[in-house]
Amino acid sequence: MTFLDYAPAPESQAVLHLRDEYGLFIGGEFRAGGGTPFASINPATEKQIAMIAHANEADVDAAVAAARKAYTTTWSKLSGSDRGKYLFRIARLLQERARELAVAESLDNGKPIKESRDVDVPLVAAWFFYYAGWADKLDHVGLGASPAPRGVAAQVIPWNFPLLMLAWKIAPALAAGNTVVLKPAETTSLTALLFAEIVQQADLPPGVVNIITGAGDSGVPLVGHPDVDIVAFTGSTPVGRAIAKSTAGTRKKVILELGGKAANIVFDDAPIDQAIEGIVNGIFFNQGHVCCAGSRLLVQESVHDEVVDRLKARLSTLRLGDPLDKNTDIGAINSAAQLERIRTLSDVGEAEGAERWTAACEIPANGFWFAPTIFDNVSTSHRIAREEIFGPVLSVLTFRTPAEAIAKANNTPYGLSAGIWTDKGSRILAVADQLRAGVIWANTFNRFDPSSPFGGYKESGYGREGGRHGIAAYLQGATK
Ligand code: NAP
Ligand code: MG
Numbered sequence: 001m002t003f004l005d006y007a008p009a010p011e012s013q014a015v016l017h018l019r020d021e022y023g024l025f026i027g028g029e030f031r032a033g034g035g036t037p038f039a040s041i042n043p044a045t046e047k048q049i050a051m052i053a054h055a056n057e058a059d060v061d062a063a064v065a066a067a068r069k070a071y072t073t074t075w076s077k078l079s080g081s082d083r084g085k086y087l088f089r090i091a092r093l094l095q096e097r098a099r100e101l102a103v104a105e106s107l108d109n110g111k112p113i114k115e116s117r118d119v120d121v122p123l124v125a126a127w128f129f130y131y132a133g134w135a136d137k138l139d140h141v142g143l144g145a146s147p148a149p150r151g152v153a154a155q156v157i158p159w160n161f162p163l164l165m166l167a168w169k170i171a172p173a174l175a176a177g178n179t180v181v182l183k184p185a186e187t188t189s190l191t192a193l194l195f196a197e198i199v200q201q202a203d204l205p206p207g208v209v210n211i212i213t214g215a216g217d218s219g220v221p222l223v224g225h226p227d228v229d230i231v232a233f234t235g236s237t238p239v240g241r242a243i244a245k246s247t248a249g250t251r252k253k254v255i256l257e258l259g260g261k262a263a264n265i266v267f268d269d270a271p272i273d274q275a276i277e278g279i280v281n282g283i284f285f286n287q288g289h290v291c292c293a294g295s296r297l298l299v300q301e302s303v304h305d306e307v308v309d310r311l312k313a314r315l316s317t318l319r320l321g322d323p324l325d326k327n328t329d330i331g332a333i334n335s336a337a338q339l340e341r342i343r344t345l346s347d348v349g350e351a352e353g354a355e356r357w358t359a360a361c362e363i364p365a366n367g368f369w370f371a372p373t374i375f376d377n378v379s380t381s382h383r384i385a386r387e388e389i390f391g392p393v394l395s396v397l398t399f400r401t402p403a404e405a406i407a408k409a410n411n412t413p414y415g416l417s418a419g420i421w422t423d424k425g426s427r428i429l430a431v432a433d434q435l436r437a438g439v440i441w442a443n444t445f446n447r448f449d450p451s452s453p454f455g456g457y458k459e460s461g462y463g464r465e466g467g468r469h470g471i472a473a474y475l476q477g478a479t480k
Contacts, residue, residue, distance in 0.1 A: 006319065009326040011113045015100045021051040022189070024059055024213060025196035027066035028206025033059050035214060040189055043110035044323050044332040044367040052189045055212040060181070060221040063210040067152045067179040068227055070207030076149055076177050080136035087132030087175055089202040094125040097198065101191055105163055106323040108190040110332030110368070111286050113324050120164050123448055127167035130450035131175040134471050138176065141468070147475040149177030150253060151229035154222045158235045159185035159334050160289035160390075165234050166192055168465045170209060171450075176474035178230065179208045183222055185235075186215040187335050228252060230474065234291075237388075237414075237459050255463030255473055257291070257455060259388045260416030262437065263409035264294030264445060267402075268303045270421035274443060276310050279394070282419060282445035284318065284372055287333055288392040291460075292417035294445050296378075296385060298405050301398045308376060308396060315359040315372045322364075330361075330392060333368040342370050342391030349375045349384035354395070380411050388414070402427065406434045415457030419445045438464070 023030035035054030102117040153173045157165035184192040234257040282294025323331035333339040354375040378395040399405040418437040428442040455464035472478040
């Protein structure tokens with residue numbers, strides 16, 4: 001039998017005009033940073049994309065001062081409808097520059113272009129449109145009488161959805177009347193800097209949005225800055241814990257969106273075809289670099305063999321390679337450090353006795369890659385069932401009764417998301433009620449919408465982003 005092969009279909013990079021060097025964006029202008037600039041590399045080729053400025057403490061001071069000045073003199077004085085106009089303008093510019101942003105995101109992060117083009121960037125624009133619509137309605141939606149902004153927001157985001165996490169942070173903050181200083185992750189600064197250009201294009205008053213680039217050492221003084229009123233952090237649980245400690249006892253409002261180890265529960269009456277697609281989407285979307293990824297498959301024992309066999313067949317059809325190729329399903333791992341972490345935890349899984357299966361695929365010579373992998377016969381005590389791998393690795397566990405499924409699903413220090421696959425609506429409601437997770441999908445997975453709040457239980461953090469809860473966090477004394 002012969003198979004039709006795919007011809008390469010790379011997205012053109014002609015739409016993207018990158019500079020060789022990027023500065024910090026402070027007070028409406030790009031300027032050099034005080035630290036030593038660093039290179040952002042393309043994880044699919046290991047080639048340098050651009051040099052990025054590194055913010056030191058003096059730069060952080062300058063950015064917070066610019067945000068404070070903009071807050072006091074202009075942004076907090078504008079009417080909600082005027083703030084909304086700026087946000088609508090940003091949303092439209094994001095749509096106009098959508099292709100360019102998608103190419104930049106895939107280049108810098110390694111995610112497949114079909115994901116950045118069809119998921120990340122459309123959601124980024126949707127987030128700005130959504131919160132633009134809130135800006136002039138805050139007095140009338142039960143958030144209290146004339147709810148007031150908090151002031152200056154310090155926002156720190158991770159590398160897995162660089163532009164989308166920026167949108168989750170900046171859109172509600174600005175709609176509520178706050179000004180911001182945002183730090184993207186060191187390995188994925190590019191789209192935040194293109195966003196800074198959009199801020200200039202939208203003619204936003206200088207200092208309303210400031211972007212400082214750098215590593216964790218730029219994040220520490222930002223989060224700790226005494227003139228910051230609200231800290232919003234998305235990232236790992238250890239860093240979130242450190243931020244919670246360092247801000248305890250201060251007047252700062254803190255929102256933490258941290259890690260996860262979600263259970264994706266498949267009952268024996270589930271529509272298997274859809275469930276297979278949902279499991280694949282749940283853990284192999286974005287190379288598994290997803291905080292709410294369905295990294296623990298809990299499958300009812302009677303359908304275990306069928307589900308695992310069909311999953312392996314489906315994974316064998318996924319195409320791994322050039323993130324800019326429109327046919328690519330699995331892109332590059334974002335960094336050498338992350339690849340090392342995935343390898344280490346996978347080796348631990350094997351050593352602990354789980355059964356490892358890896359999809360046969362050609363791994364490109366350069367860049368950071370990890371083939372889709374399944375671990376079967378995993379038990380709840382295995383490290384690969386407890387720790388976040390943050391890569392394209394699925395741990396499979398079984399259960400016999402709904403009660404066992406619920407007990408195993410909740411047996412984790414995390415509680416960000418969960419999935420339920422069954423034909424019975426009543427079972428969905430009964431199980432969802434007992435799962436300790438912030439977001440629960442039924443017969444689908446990894447669906448995001450700006451109107452829907454997102455956030456965790458337990459070590460997955462506190463606070464909610466999205467929807468009414470997402471904007472209430474940025475308002476003083478708002479009733480939720
Ligand atoms: P990370 O190491 O915690 O880094 C997150 C951000 O914090 C980066 O910008 C990082 O800078 C910065 N940072 C590091 N140390 C800091 C410190 N002491 N003070 C202030 N900022 C500091 O997380 P990551 O490895 O980039 O991201 C993966 C994690 O994020 C996973 O655990 C994932 O589950 C979680 N995540 C959660 C959500 C959610 O909504 N719950 C969404 C996406 C990701 P540098 O990277 O530049 O060093
Ligand atoms: Mg990069």
